[in-house]
Every structure is written in structure tokens, then in C-alpha cells.
Amino acid sequence: MTKNFNVFGKRMVVVRHYDEWQLFSISEVGMRSRIYDVVIPSDLCESKLVQYLDDIYHEMATPRHPKVVEFRV
Numbered sequence: 001m002t003k004n005f006n007v008f009g010k011r012m013v014v015v016r017h018y019d020e021w022q023l024f025s026i027s028e029v030g031m032r033s034r035i036y037d038v039v040i041p042s043d044l045c046e047s048k049l050v051q052y053l054d055d056i057y058h059e060m061a062t063p064r065h066p067k068v069v070e071f072r073v
Contacts, residue, residue, distance in 0.1 A: 003049055004073050007057050009065035014040065014049055021049075 001016040011026040012035075021040035024032040038056055040049070054068040061067070 001046070003046070004071050005050070005053055006065070006069045006071060007053050008060035008062065008068065010057075010060065012053070014053075016046075 003014045005012045005014065013024045013026055013032065015022045015024065020042045021044065023035040023038050023040060025035055026032060040052060044052055050068050050070055057068070
């Protein structure tokens, strides 16, 4: 399962790999880079990912990008 997010203007992807969530940053050319310093609890349900990313990255909020938004590719 792959979930795409706009995290305060930064594109990120959360992937469910076996029993863990993996977080990736997406570059402007579409390359994925794994983010190891943010650990998403494995028991966090899918519907809580937006809130979790908002809590972790809230300091990146700006008037132009005030919240985390899930989107479809």
C-alpha cells in the first residue's frame, strides 16, 4: 500500500512494507529518498497517517501550506 501526501508543501510517500510503515521524501524529479529519522508506529492505522505527519512536521507549516493533505497520483 502506498499513500501520497503533501506535507506542508513537501511531497512525501508512506509505504506499508510487511508490518512497518516506511516514509519517503519525493524530489522534484520524482526520486524517492527514505527518511530514517522519522519512525511511524507499525500499529498506527492508515486513517491516522495525516494527523501523525502533521504532528511530526507541524513546524514546516506556512500560510501557503497550512496542513498535511493526502492526494492521489
